[in-house]
Amino acid sequence: MRHGHNAIVDQQFGGQAQAYVSSAAHSSGPDLERLAQSAQGWSGAKVLDLGCGGGHVSYTIAPHVANVVACDLSQQMVDAVCTQARRRGMANIETRQAAAEALPFERGEFDAVVCRMSAHHWQDLDAGLREARRVLKAGSPAIFIDVISPGDPMLDTHLQAVELLRDRSHVRDYRIEEWSAALGRAGFNLERVSTHALPMEFASWVARMKTPGALAAAIRSLQAEASAATRDAFDIREDGSFTIRIATFEITAA
Numbered sequence: 001m002r003h004g005h006n007a008i009v010d011q012q013f014g015g016q017a018q019a020y021v022s023s024a025a026h027s028s029g030p031d032l033e034r035l036a037q038s039a040q041g042w043s044g045a046k047v048l049d050l051g052c053g054g055g056h057v058s059y060t061i062a063p064h065v066a067n068v069v070a071c072d073l074s075q076q077m078v079d080a081v082c083t084q085a086r087r088r089g090m091a092n093i094e095t096r097q098a099a100a101e102a103l104p105f106e107r108g109e110f111d112a113v114v115c116r117m118s119a120h121h122w123q124d125l126d127a128g129l130r131e132a133r134r135v136l137k138a139g140s141p142a143i144f145i146d147v148i149s150p151g152d153p154m155l156d157t158h159l160q161a162v163e164l165l166r167d168r169s170h171v172r173d174y175r176i177e178e179w180s181a182a183l184g185r186a187g188f189n190l191e192r193v194s195t196h197a198l199p200m201e202f203a204s205w206v207a208r209m210k211t212p213g214a215l216a217a218a219i220r221s222l223q224a225e226a227s228a229a230t231r232d233a234f235d236i237r238e239d240g241s242f243t244i245r246i247a248t249f250e251i252t253a254a
């Protein structure tokens with residue numbers, strides 16, 4: 001059977017919504033701490049959480065702002081966030097199902113946009129960034145957070161290979177330079193970029209995406225055969241756990 005990319009994303013994430021709500025790798029981190037600090041300066045703002053997944057950006061910023069719209073391609077993800085927001089008593093979070101590349105919002109409707117760990121799944125990064133810029137007021141802040149490629153071709157190929165084996169909705173972990181260029185093309189000014197390391201525990205990393213056993217074994221085989229430089233760069237452990245880098249791009253709409 002032939003599937004469009006968005007159908008693949010929906011299949012991958014739809015059934016796993018609860019796993020993303022409770023994921024330790026997604027519910028904490030220095031990026032969320034910094035985001036909470038930024039959001040303290042956004043009182044009164046209407047904020048878009050683009051590719052909200054299990055909703056951790058929304059729960060982090062909701063106490064500081066007027067409204068959050070948590071938006072995701074997967075209706076099941078959006079439903080899980082709706083339930084969780086109610087459980088947490090966060091009445092200022094509303095939800096919307098939509099693809100980043102075609103947002104159902106007005107031009108300049110938002111005072112801030114945050115997008116965390118989603119863009120590497122998008123079929124069209126440029127279109128998604130253009131839409132994020134369109135719905136944001138001129139001069140307003142946005143924060144994009146995502147896994148980045150180390151750049152070196154050998155390391156880049158290893159990273160994209162294990163990501164795709166684990167999750168067929170993976171498109172690309174971009175280099176910082178690719179991100180910076182794409183943000184500029186979409187009409188954003190880059191104010192600050194920072195990075196941090198994120199250790200991924202192998203068993204929960206594949207369980208979260210229900211990676212078939214044969215593909216998880218293929219990842220372990222790639223890791224076992226990888227060069228010493230690749231093993232060192234990703235700090236690949238005996239159990240397959242490894243470390244990726246996350247970049248936070250703090251930008252403003254030009």
Ligand SMILES: C[S@@+](CC[C@H](N)C(=O)[O-])C[C@H]1O[C@@H](n2cnc3c(N)ncnc32)[C@H](O)[C@@H]1O
Pocket residue numbers: 009010013020026027050051052053054055056057071072073074077098099100101115116117118119121122123
């Ligand atoms: C890893 S989860 C996001 C995690 C979440 N933002 C957080 O901080 O915990 C990636 C999410 O991106 C969504 N996604 C992937 N492609 C998308 C697209 N083109 N438009 C909107 N959402 C998309 C997926 O459905 C999934 O829920």
